[in-house]
Structure formats: structure tokens, C-alpha cells
Amino acid sequence: MSIENKTIRISLNVNGKHVEENVEPRLLLTHFLRENLSLTGTHIGCDTSNCGACTVLLDGKSVKSCTMFAVQADGSSIVTVEGMESDGKMSRIQEAFREKHGLQCGFCTPGMIMEAAFLLKEKPNPSEDEIRWGISGNLCRCTGYSNIVASVKYASQTLRGDSE
Amino acid sequence: MYPGTFDYHRPQTLKEAVELLESSRGNARILAGGMSLIPMLKSRIVSIPALVDIGKIDELKKVETGKDHLIIGSMVTDHDIEESRTVGEMFPLITEVSRWIGDPQVRNRGTMGGSLCHADPSGDWGACFLALRGKALVTGPKGTRKIDSDSFFSGPFSTSMNESEILTGIEFNQIDGMNGHAYEKIERKAGDFATVGVAVQISIDEKGKCTYAGIGLTSVSSSPIRAAEAEKEILGKPVTMKSIESSARIASEHCDPSDDPLRGSAEFKRYLVGICTKRALIRAVKEAGGVI
Numbered sequence: 001m002s003i004e005n006k007t008i009r010i011s012l013n014v015n016g017k018h019v020e021e022n023v024e025p026r027l028l029l030t031h032f033l034r035e036n037l038s039l040t041g042t043h044i045g046c047d048t049s050n051c052g053a054c055t056v057l058l059d060g061k062s063v064k065s066c067t068m069f070a071v072q073a074d075g076s077s078i079v080t081v082e083g084m085e086s087d088g089k090m091s092r093i094q095e096a097f098r099e100k101h102g103l104q105c106g107f108c109t110p111g112m113i114m115e116a117a118f119l120l121k122e123k124p125n126p127s128e129d130e131i132r133w134g135i136s137g138n139l140c141r142c143t144g145y146s147n148i149v150a151s152v153k154y155a156s157q158t159l160r161g162d163s164e
Numbered sequence: 165m166y167p168g169t170f171d172y173h174r175p176q177t178l179k180e181a182v183e184l185l186e187s188s189r190g191n192a193r194i195l196a197g198g199m200s201l202i203p204m205l206k207s208r209i210v211s212i213p214a215l216v217d218i219g220k221i222d223e224l225k226k227v228e229t230g231k232d233h234l235i236i237g238s239m240v241t242d243h244d245i246e247e248s249r250t251v252g253e254m255f256p257l258i259t260e261v262s263r264w265i266g267d268p269q270v271r272n273r274g275t276m277g278g279s280l281c282h283a284d285p286s287g288d289w290g291a292c293f294l295a296l297r298g299k300a301l302v303t304g305p306k307g308t309r310k311i312d313s314d315s316f317f318s319g320p321f322s323t324s325m326n327e328s329e330i331l332t333g334i335e336f337n338q339i340d341g342m343n344g345h346a347y348e349k350i351e352r353k354a355g356d357f358a359t360v361g362v363a364v365q366i367s368i369d370e371k372g373k374c375t376y377a378g379i380g381l382t383s384v385s386s387s388p389i390r391a392a393e394a395e396k397e398i399l400g401k402p403v404t405m406k407s408i409e410s411s412a413r414i415a416s417e418h419c420d421p422s423d424d425p426l427r428g429s430a431e432f433k434r435y436l437v438g439i440c441t442k443r444a445l446i447r448a449v450k451e452a453g454g455v456i
Contacts, residue, residue, distance in 0.1 A: 025172035137267025
């Protein structure tokens with residue numbers, strides 16, 4: 001496939017829905033999600049690959065959507081924070097952030113939730129150190145992280161309770 | 165931030181990718197994981213007429229093992245390297261280094277191949293590649309060749325590969341004897357580039373004599389470097405605390421760090437190289453069963 005300075009057709013799955021669009025190769029995945037699909041739950045914090053607010057799952061792996069081109073996601077499955085709830089019911093991770101007050105201004109929260117989803121899939125019973133290491137790519141400028149760590153811990157307990 | 169416009173190519177095979185690079189006559193760059201290239205394109209530090217995205221070439225995503233060697237495909241992600249039991253059993257240094265790279269999201273996209281080709285002096289893989297005397301497996305229009313780690317980096321952000329060549333994998337050969345390893349990295353904050361990093365691989369025989377010493381340094385020269393003089397100091401004789409200290413001193417004298425406003429003065433980094441080399445050597449020697 002070779003495209004010269006033109007748009008390219010991509011097809012992917014976003015939150016369970018099939019999506020097809022023509023995009024410029026330079027369009028970032030985060031802009032594709034926010035502007036083309038109006039999924040503004042994914043936030044752009046720093047735009048320099050530092051803060052992790054734009055984290056989404058790409059084929060189950062957490063990625064910074066500001067550091068990927070939409071064309072690279074062609075053929076993939078993406079989950080954004082909008083895809084975490086089902087039938088109007090919050091996921092265990094979202095519930096845990098509410099229960100443990102894991103946010104203040106909320107700007108970093110969508111990225112934290114998506115990174116927590118990746119972390120808990122890889123390590124269902126993480127230690128505090130593993131949680132802190134796991135969210136090291138996500139910056140929060142309000143909470144001081146304690147309640148976020150507590151939220152992820154709590155989510156790990158409720159998720160494991162579900163699977164028992 | 166939007167990068168400037170570029171032509172986008174997404175070959176499905178290695179052969180197609182090499183043909184695209186050859187026909188672009190130097191105008192195209194390879195897009196691997198994009199963890200360094202995309203931020204540079206976004207901030208417009210670089211502008212590249214055409215990108216060849218090798219993300220869909222499955223043959224570059226394999227970890228292969230032979231009787232005494234390991235080949236990591238150039239597009240295997242840092243995360244998959246970190247999680248690979250085969251890699252951990254054969255070369256635990258590689259696993260240890262992988263955990264220090266960026267953050268989880270970066271490791272989910274970043275690749276060893278992309279990092280080595282980017283040849284950032286601050287990239288953690290360079291020191292590991294040098295300490296293990298890896299070989300870069302390269303394919304170009306004229307066929308394939310192997311480049312020894314010692315001649316791979318040719319300067320800041322440059323390698324001895326030519327513009328139509330693609331790194332397909334990195335080969336590591338098993339080292340005889342009782343092995344020990346360590347990567348000591350100092351970073352300002354979690355996920356940062358190394359202020360200083362020291363990768364050590366050593367091997368000792370049953371009499372305690374050092375039969376292999378590899379010391380690679382991160383962030384202290386214009387490219388990743390091997391501390392060859394420091395290796396000589398411990399090689400071929402029993403390792404003692406005295407030889408470790410002397411090797412660490414030589415490593416700090418032979419590197420060439422620069423002052424930087426974020427991560428400290430050249431003098432400070434030199435000091436850290438001494439500390440990290442000593443710590444890494446002690447840890448590696450103990451793991452190999454050496455008594456010091």
C-alpha cells in the first residue's frame with residue numbers, strides 16, 4: 001500500500017463498533033478519536049508523550065493515542081474510556097475510582113482508568129509497588145496518587161471477586 | 165500538534181519495504197514503534213518526506229532461539245521482550261534493561277530495533293547491545309549482512325546501516341561460563357531518559373577467573389559506548405573488590421558526558437558512572453557465584 005500525501009481509508013473497531021473513515025496519514029489517533037468520532041473522553045494533556053491522559057487500549061495494550069497515527073491503528077480494535085461502561089453501568093475500575101475518590105479535577109482519569117485496565121489484565125493482584133510502577137506513564141497533578149493507587153487496588157479486589 | 169505532511173507507505177513484506185526504501189533515494193525513513201520518531205515529527209524537529217511503516221510485517225515480530233543464540237525480531241515490542249520467558253532465561257540482562265525503558269505505554273509500542281536504529285545516546289538498549297556484543301541483522305537491496313555491535317553506532321543518532329537497509333533482528337550469542345548481569349540506571353523521575361546507565365554482563369570460570377566482561381554505557385557520550393578499557397581491567401583474572409573499583413574508575417574517566425541543564429553536569433555524570441559501574445559489577449559478580 002502506498003499513498004502519497006492523500007487520504008487513506010482505514011477500518012477499525014472502536015468500542016465494539018466497526019468504523020471506516022478516510023484520513024490523512026499525519027492524523028494522530030487521538031485527534032481521530034476526538035474529532036472524527038467525537039469520543040472526547042480521551043483527553044490530550046501534554047501532547048508530548050509524557051502525561052498519559054490520552055491512553056487507550058489498542059488490541060488490549062495501553063498506548064498513548066497522541067503518539068500514534070490513526071493509519072497505524074488500521075485493522076485494530078480500540079477501547080476508549082467510553083467503552084468501559086456497559087448498558088449504562090460503570091465498570092469495576094470506574095466504580096473503584098468513585099468509591100476511593102481516585103480523582104480531583106478528573107482530567108487524567110480517563111487515561112488512569114485505561115492504564116489500570118491494562119495493568120489489571122496483566123497482573124490481576126498487583127502490589128502497591130506494581131501499581132505505582134504500572135501507572136508511571138500517567139501524570140496526575142492533583143491527587144498525589146494515593147487515592148488513585150487505592151482505587152486500582154480496590155478494583156483489583158472487586159474484579160477478582162467477580163471471577164471467583 | 166500536527167506533524168507536517170508526508171507520504172505514507174505500509175509494505176506487507178520485508179522485500180517490499182526494501183524496494184520502497186531503495187526507490188525513495190534517501191527521502192524515506194522507517195516508522196517502527198514511533199516512540200521517538202512521532203514526537204520528533206509532531207514537534208517538527210524533523211520533517212520527513214516519506215514514512216515506510218513496517219508495523220504490519222509479521223516476520224519482524226518473532227523471537228527465535230537456536231542452540232546457543234537468540235534472535236529478537238526488530239519489531240518485537242519492549243513489553244513482549246520484558247514478558248518473554250525465553251529471553252529472561254537466556255539473557256536476563258535484556259529483561260532487566262527492558263523494565264527501565266520509558267513507561268508501560270511506551271514499552272507497548274517501542275521496539276528494540278527502532279531504538280537501536282534511532283541511536284539515541286540516551287537509549288537504554290544501546291548499552292545492553294554493546295555489553296552482550298550483539299549483532300545487528302540487516303537486509304538491503306544487496307542481501308543480508310551482520311553488523312557487530314562495536315561498529316553499529318557511528319555517531320549521534322546515526323548508525324553504519326545505509327539508507328536502503330532495514331534492521332530485521334538482533335542476534336545475541338550465549339556466553340560460556342557462569343554468568344552475571346546488571347543494569348544500573350539513574351533517572352530523575354520514573355520513565356525518564358537515563359542521567360547515566362551502566363549495563364554489565366560478566367562470566368567467570370570455576371576458578372573465579374573472569375572470562376567475559378561487557379560494559380555498556382548510556383547517556384555519557386555522543387552515542388552508546390562500550391567501556392572497553394574498564395572491561396580489560398577485570399578480564400582474565402580473578403575479580404576482586406580492588407579490580408572492580410579500578411574498573412569503575414576507568415569507566416568514569418573514559419566516558420565523555422556533556423553538561424545538561426536537566427540532568428546535571430558532566431562532572432556529576434562521570435561520578436555516577438563510577439558509582440553505577442561499581443554497583444553493577446558487584447551485583448553481576450555475585451550472581452555469577454564470584455566471591456569478592
